[in-house]
Amino acid sequence: MDTDGLLPALSALNRAAREASRRMARASTAARNAALHALARRLRAAPEALQAANAQDLAAAAHLDAPLRARLVLDAATLATLAEGCEQIAALLDPVGAMTNLQRRPSGIQVGQMRVPLGLFGMVFESRPNVSIEAASLAIKSGNACILRGGSEALHSNRALIQLVQEALREAQLPEAAVQLIDTPDRAAVGWLCRADIDLLIPRGGKGLIERVSAEATVPVLKHLDGNCHCYVDAHADLAQALTVVDNAKTQKVSPCNATESLLVHRAVAAEFLPRLAALWAAKGVTFHACPDSLPLLQRVTTAAVPATEADWGTEYLSLDISVKLVDDLDAAIAHINQHGSHHTDAILTTHHPSAMRFLREVDSASVMVNASTRFADGFEYGLGAEIGISTDKLHARGPVGLEGLTTYKWVVLGEGQVRT
Amino acid sequence: MDTDGLLPALSALNRAAREASRRMARASTAARNAALHALARRLRAAPEALQAANAQDLAAAAHLDAPLRARLVLDAATLATLAEGCEQIAALLDPVGAMTNLQRRPSGIQVGQMRVPLGLFGMVFESRPNVSIEAASLAIKSGNACILRGGSEALHSNRALIQLVQEALREAQLPEAAVQLIDTPDRAAVGWLCRADIDLLIPRGGKGLIERVSAEATVPVLKHLDGNCHCYVDAHADLAQALTVVDNAKTQKVSPCNATESLLVHRAVAAEFLPRLAALWAAKGVTFHACPDSLPLLQRVTTAAVPATEADWGTEYLSLDISVKLVDDLDAAIAHINQHGSHHTDAILTTHHPSAMRFLREVDSASVMVNASTRFADGFEYGLGAEIGISTDKLHARGPVGLEGLTTYKWVVLGEGQVRT
Known part of the structure; x- marks a missing residue:
């Protein structure tokens, strides 16, 4: 032709x-x-x-x-x-033909919806x-x-x-x-x-x-645009659990769009959490792109930590790289994710119920998670049975x-x- | 500025x-x-x-x-x-904040949806x-x-x-x-x-x-594009009821988008139905734009019947005008509506259950109705409480x-x- x-x-x-x-x-x-x-x-x-x-x-x-x-x-x-x-x-x-919500209205008509x-x-x-x-x-x-x-x-x-x-x-x-x-x-x-x-x-x-x-x-x-997914380790996180989940979210497979690309850590737990993570990942070959405050904590344990540039916050690496930033509180974490993320999938690691609920409500992403790996954002894991794609749009269909x-x-x-x- | x-x-x-x-x-x-x-x-x-x-x-x-x-x-x-x-x-x-369908998956995570x-x-x-x-x-x-x-x-x-x-x-x-x-x-x-x-x-x-x-x-x-809405009077219609509904659909108010603009009548009931309708509407000043087969039936009763042109089938009059066409069967009615309609609101008048169900399934419109006036296509009549508009699109939101x-x-x-x- x-x-x-x-x-x-x-x-x-x-x-x-x-x-x-x-x-x-x-x-x-x-x-x-x-x-x-x-x-x-x-x-x-x-x-x-x-x-x-x-x-x-x-x-x-x-x-x-x-x-x-x-x-x-x-x-x-x-x-x-x-x-x-x-x-x-x-x-x-x-999926076709189901009729739902058929309700009688004051006028006497019955109104419902049919899936087509x-x-x-x-x-x-x-x-x-x-x-x-x-x-x-x-x-x-x-x-x-x-x-x-x-x-x-x-x-x-x-x-x-x-x-x-x-x-x-x-x-x-x-x-x-x-x-x-x-x-x-x-x-x-x-x-x-x-x-x-x-x-x-x-x-x-x-x-x-x-x-x-x-x-x-x-x-x-x-x-489906980028998958710049975040994990946020809260001040009230179970750090052993957070370590397991963050490790899985980054390293279980690096090429899928639901792999984590950026790690936010509450300042109060950074000194305890980051060296443990750096030790775990030194063996796996993960490179940290770290903010000025997290860099020294990491460099005590690993040689694979470099200063982050502004561009790192918006980067979907799809490789054994991750950006790391310390935050002062939940507000800062949510603001960072809404500004730099790609509205794909973001997770909070916390044992504090009000923080979990605020994260779920206020992070503007297709999938929001508490204490689970971002790698779960997937049609089969969600029980859809099949997947035509993952949407980062807001209308009609969102996520898997x-x-x-x-x-x-x-x-x-x-x-x-x-x-x- | x-x-x-x-x-x-x-x-x-x-x-x-x-x-x-x-x-x-x-x-x-x-x-x-x-x-x-x-x-x-x-x-x-x-x-x-x-x-x-x-x-x-x-x-x-x-x-x-x-x-x-x-x-x-x-x-x-x-x-x-x-x-x-x-x-x-x-x-x-x-409408905001409801969490629904929270179900536990084999992996142990709970997955649901939140309205935002x-x-x-x-x-x-x-x-x-x-x-x-x-x-x-x-x-x-x-x-x-x-x-x-x-x-x-x-x-x-x-x-x-x-x-x-x-x-x-x-x-x-x-x-x-x-x-x-x-x-x-x-x-x-x-x-x-x-x-x-x-x-x-x-x-x-x-x-x-x-x-x-x-x-x-x-x-x-x-x-919201056109509202070229149809009523189809089936061979098995209750003709007295059909007369009431079609009259309301066209004349209760002519300017809204859910007013009927086109009438399809099964050939088997046309000779009985159309003269009764023409007599009712002669008094109300409705003009028929009629197909060659329906025109003589109407002209016996009313002077306000003119030959339809091809353009009439796609016209949203928003006035006391209506196009009329005889059809051989339900298939022809559905095909005509899907070809010439605007996918807004279409109604069948029938007592025959299988025909009603086929019309509901096969007419590709935002609202499909059985034995009810197209004028019901409205957010308040449907019980939505408020209406930002009526969509003739298929994605995200359809109809009111x-x-x-x-x-x-x-x-x-x-x-x-x-x-x-």
Whole structure:
């Protein structure tokens, strides 16, 4: 597809997807689950065409780093995991159709709400072809249609995967246009999606992508910006417990967005807490970026402590680095987090109930925690059963987003001939 | 304020409002209600400065039509109604702070959700200065800050009203920057709001305003487009009841967005239903814009029936006009509504349960009704207690939007030292 032919082709794809979204919205639970099982069977079979397509992407990626290449691989184990994911999603409760809060009003009408699919969503993602299947399976389960736009380095793999999805939809007598791939590496397609006839756009990828979409999109966007997560060790913390939780929050895995990037410590416990933490982390290779007051406490124990710059307070390291700052009180901790954080996930370590409650209320983040590792901010840990992403936006869906984030509600009014007076 | 000085001034206002939003979010229920009562007292007192400001706007509006001028008037009766509105909002349950669905997960953490204010919203509105008070009182109750931008023809009145709001906030020891007015007729201010540091933008006004905001805004928008509402009289309708409901839906009041603009009638009952309706409406002066099949049925009874053009199916008349079309079945009715409607409010008149349920599920509108007048689509009729607007968007809030639409949730995690394994 050349750029000249791109827009008409995308418009046609959009119309077909919108039409398919109507059929998906009224499809039975059984049909949608049948499509997911059909997809799982096809993935497990690892058809030759899929393997060949993946080999083609891998050959073209010979110049890339090993980790980037590894993310492209669709071997038997990866496909089995994807198949299992489809089956797990099929087993979840249908999020669509529930009618709630039906109440009789003084006029005599009954008013309630019905949960319904969003309609048609778009997703732009990079590199990992797995995301095609994750997005497609969540769309099918939630009665939506979707338009996917993957990275150019996985184009052949994505094509082959979406082929399987469309076969599975056909087998379940659902419209194959319900899951479509924008089948071109042309970056103009991303700009088009930002203004397409879709109900939601979900960008998943690097900061450049998210910022481009945020600036250009006039359709609603569900976005995930930084995960600059904090742990605050309060004056009333159980320090042994705090040590365990802070250690887990930083070092259990450093690359996820819910890993802690900044540590605030109440001045009253800093001299006791920080040397213990520094001793623990000296062995693990964690580097402290420390404020002037905490630096000497750390440097007594570890060589891996350097002065923090102003930029450190806003940095998402995604590495064995952490910024450290002493604070005078809870107010200062909350103010620092609201100013420098990314409204993702922040935790307080304390045994003092009023401080815990104030932290929960006043820290303006998608997830706020007491005495638990920030690493828990995750759709599966929260019991959502599936996760389409983590939102740092405030509207519609916040934090880990599951199937319900792909639905909305409508008002339902049941009358017996009532009129307005 | 000239255009050169505008942007720095707006940035300063934005920063102050954002800071105030944090204080509002942690203010007690009692303080927010006290501010509402203080505002009600000030409005009832109808201070001279306010009367003078309103007189100034009215003098400048001498060239406007009488109905437009009438909407500007802030006399004792209008102010008393506004005061009563503030007191009613004060009496509502606090929407903020509720913690729900707290459940223990296999990891041992407890996960739930807390309802919290959105933060800072913007509202652009036209003409009626009442809207200043409605928006301010809803913002105060819901723990938000807001930036208001009213029409230039009500600038002096809005200034005086917001002065009262800020006095009331001060009296309740809340930050007066929580409710601010953009104090200039410069239209560049609307463009600025479309990209300001706000959590939600609510445009209220004519189609031109809504379309401008939709095209320019990169902040989330809660918008209300057309109200092209439908009634569908099914083959299984109780025709006497249908006559009453359709009559109310069209003629009880023609200007609101929830008035019916289009009537679909099943072919099997058209010959019986339409002449009865035409006879009823001949007396009321309703003009039918009719499809070729319905036109002769109507013209037997009324002279006020003209052929419909394609444009009629998408028209929101807001007058004593209605489009009429015969349909072959429920599928055709649903398809017509989803294609030509505005996803606002649509009703089916039927005694047939399966048809009622299919209509509820498959019509993609904010409100779907069975045997009730579309005029019920209203925050007060739905029991919301207050209404900031009616949304035809699908995300965050749909249909009538009350206080809850000005809030969001955060995830709350309560642990006892749990870590992720």
